[in-house]
Amino acid sequence: MxxxxxxxxxxxxxxxxxxxxxxxxxxxxxxxxxxxxxxxxxxxxxxxxxxxxxxxxxxxxxxxxxxxxxxxxxxxxxxxxxxxxxxxxxxxxxxxxxxxxxxxxxxxxxxxxxxxxxxxxxxxxxxxxxxxxxxxxxxxxxxxxxxxxxxxxxxxxxxxxxxxxxxxxxxxxxxxxxxxxxxxxxxxxxxxxxxxxxxxPLRQRDSDIETIALEFVDALNARHHARKRLTDAAIAALRAYSWPGNVRELHNTIERAYILADDGIDVTLPKPAMPPERLSENTMALPLGATLHHAQQRFIAATLRHFDGNKPRAAKALGISLKTLYNRLALMRDDGRS
Missing domain, CATH: 3.40.50.300 (P-loop containing nucleotide triphosphate hydrolases)
Known part of the structure; x- marks a missing residue:
C-alpha cells in the first residue's frame, strides 16, 4: 500500500x-x-x-x-x-x-x-x-x-x-x-x-483459487469488453500452485496472462525450489523397472497420505473423479488379496 x-x-x-x-x-x-x-x-x-x-x-x-x-x-x-x-x-x-x-x-x-x-x-x-x-x-x-x-x-x-x-x-x-x-x-x-x-493464506483455502481466478477474469472482460476464458490447463496449474504471494500474486498472474492471451488464457507459474527438509515428505521413490500399473498404485497411495486420507482432495489433485479414485482403490485392494 x-x-x-x-x-x-x-x-x-x-x-x-x-x-x-x-x-x-x-x-x-x-x-x-x-x-x-x-x-x-x-x-x-x-x-x-x-x-x-x-x-x-x-x-x-x-x-x-x-x-x-x-x-x-x-x-x-x-x-x-x-x-x-x-x-x-x-x-x-x-x-x-x-x-x-x-x-x-x-x-x-x-x-x-x-x-x-x-x-x-x-x-x-x-x-x-x-x-x-x-x-x-x-x-x-x-x-x-x-x-x-x-x-x-x-x-x-x-x-x-x-x-x-x-x-x-x-x-x-x-x-x-x-x-x-x-x-x-x-x-x-x-x-x-x-x-x-x-x-x-490462499494455500489453506485452495478450493477458493478457481473461484477467485474466474471472478477476476470476468472483471477484466468487463473492463476490456472481451470474452476471454481460462483454459482447463491454466485452471489445473492455478490449483496446483502454492501461491506464496497469496491473492495479490494470483491477481497479478491472471492479469499478465490475460493481457498476452488472444482468447484462451494460459498461465506460466514459477517452480520454487522445495526446502530440503520437505523433500522426503513430498517426494516418492520408485525402483527402476517398476511397471506403470505399480507406479500408479504408489502414486495414488502417496497422494492419499499427503492429504491425510481425504479422498475428495486427493482425487482433485490427481485430476480424476472421486468415483474413479474409488474404483482404483478397489482394484488396489483386489491386487493386494491376489
Missing part, C-alpha cells in the same frame, strides 16, 4: 460506497471464496462492521487485509464518510507526527500552511493503519494517548480536536509475536484489537 498522497484526503480518497457496489468492484478485488474459512470470515465481518469497535486484521502479505478493512467500512454506519488507508511502515519518522495529527502554520521549517493529518482526513469515516507493527515506537505512544483521550492536537497547536473516526489496523505479523518481540506495544494492541480478524 503506498504512503498517503495528501493530508486533505477527503477531496481525493474514494468515498464510502454502498455494500453492493463494494462487492462489484470493477478491478475484481473483493472478498471471494466459498471455503469454510472464507464463509466464517465474511460472517464475522457482517457482525462486526455495524459496531463502533476497533478491529485488527492479521494475515500474510497479499491475502487482502485492505479489502477486509474496506468491507468493514462499507458495511458500517460510516460508509458515506472517507476511507483513509495509511501505510505505517512508510511514514518518514521526522514528519510522522505531522502526517498523523496534522500541523499548524510555522510549527517547523517548511510548515508554510496549516495542514490536516490522517485523523482529521478520516473524520466521519474509517482510518486504516496498515502494518501497524511497523509504526515507530514513539509514534505508537502518541497514538495510544490520542485513542485514550479521544482527542488530537496538531503539531505546533494547543487546541484539542475531538476524534470522530473508526480505527481499523492490519499487520502481516502474528499480533502476539509482534507484542512479544516489542514491535507493537501491548497496551496499544488491546486498544486496537477489540475484535481480531484473521485472513487465511
Amino acid at each position: 503506498p504512503f498517503f498522497k495528501t493530508a486533505r484526503s477527503r477531496r481525493f480518497m474514494p468515498m464510502g460506497e454502498n455494500a453492493n457496489r463494494s462487492k462489484q468492484r470493477a478491478d475484481g478485488r473483493r472478498l471471494s471464496g466459498r471455503s469454510a474459512a472464507m464463509r466464517t470470515l465474511l460472517g464475522r465481518i457482517e457482525k462486526i462492521a455495524p459496531t463502533r469497535a476497533s478491529v485488527m486484521i492479521a494475515g500474510e502479505s497479499g491475502v487482502g487485509k485492505d479489502i477486509v478493512a474496506r468491507r468493514l467500512h462499507d458495511l458500517s454506519a460510516r460508509r458515506d464518510g472517507p476511507f483513509v488507508p495509511v501505510n505505517c511502515g512508510a511514514i518518514p519518522p521526522d514528519i510522522a507526527d505531522s502526517q498523523l495529527f496534522g500541523h499548524e502554520k510555522g510549527s517547523f521549517t517548511g510548515a508554510i500552511a496549516q495542514r490536516e493529518g490522517f485523523f482529521e482526513a478520516a473524520r466521519g469515516g474509517t482510518l486504516l493503519l496498515d502494518e501497524i507493527a511497523e509504526m515507530p515506537a514513539p509514534l505508537q505512544v502518541k497514538l495510544l494517548r490520542a485513542i485514550e483521550s479521544n482527542v488530537i492536537v496538531r503539531v505546533g497547536g494547543t487546541e484539542p480536536i475531538p476524534l470522530d473516526v473508526r480505527i481499523v489496523s492490519a499487520t502481516r505479523h502474528s499480533p502476539a509475536e509482534a507484542v512479544r518481540d516489542g514491535r507493537l506495544r501491548e497496551d496499544l494492541f488491546y486498544r486496537l484489537a477489540a475484535f481480531a480478524l484473521y485472513v487465511p
Whole structure:
C-alpha cells in the first residue's frame, strides 16, 4: 500500500460506497471464496462492521487485509464518510507526527500552511493503519494517548480536536509475536484489537483459487469488453500452485496472462525450489523397472497420505473423479488379496 498522497484526503480518497457496489468492484478485488474459512470470515465481518469497535486484521502479505478493512467500512454506519488507508511502515519518522495529527502554520521549517493529518482526513469515516507493527515506537505512544483521550492536537497547536473516526489496523505479523518481540506495544494492541480478524493464506483455502481466478477474469472482460476464458490447463496449474504471494500474486498472474492471451488464457507459474527438509515428505521413490500399473498404485497411495486420507482432495489433485479414485482403490485392494 503506498504512503498517503495528501493530508486533505477527503477531496481525493474514494468515498464510502454502498455494500453492493463494494462487492462489484470493477478491478475484481473483493472478498471471494466459498471455503469454510472464507464463509466464517465474511460472517464475522457482517457482525462486526455495524459496531463502533476497533478491529485488527492479521494475515500474510497479499491475502487482502485492505479489502477486509474496506468491507468493514462499507458495511458500517460510516460508509458515506472517507476511507483513509495509511501505510505505517512508510511514514518518514521526522514528519510522522505531522502526517498523523496534522500541523499548524510555522510549527517547523517548511510548515508554510496549516495542514490536516490522517485523523482529521478520516473524520466521519474509517482510518486504516496498515502494518501497524511497523509504526515507530514513539509514534505508537502518541497514538495510544490520542485513542485514550479521544482527542488530537496538531503539531505546533494547543487546541484539542475531538476524534470522530473508526480505527481499523492490519499487520502481516502474528499480533502476539509482534507484542512479544516489542514491535507493537501491548497496551496499544488491546486498544486496537477489540475484535481480531484473521485472513487465511490462499494455500489453506485452495478450493477458493478457481473461484477467485474466474471472478477476476470476468472483471477484466468487463473492463476490456472481451470474452476471454481460462483454459482447463491454466485452471489445473492455478490449483496446483502454492501461491506464496497469496491473492495479490494470483491477481497479478491472471492479469499478465490475460493481457498476452488472444482468447484462451494460459498461465506460466514459477517452480520454487522445495526446502530440503520437505523433500522426503513430498517426494516418492520408485525402483527402476517398476511397471506403470505399480507406479500408479504408489502414486495414488502417496497422494492419499499427503492429504491425510481425504479422498475428495486427493482425487482433485490427481485430476480424476472421486468415483474413479474409488474404483482404483478397489482394484488396489483386489491386487493386494491376489
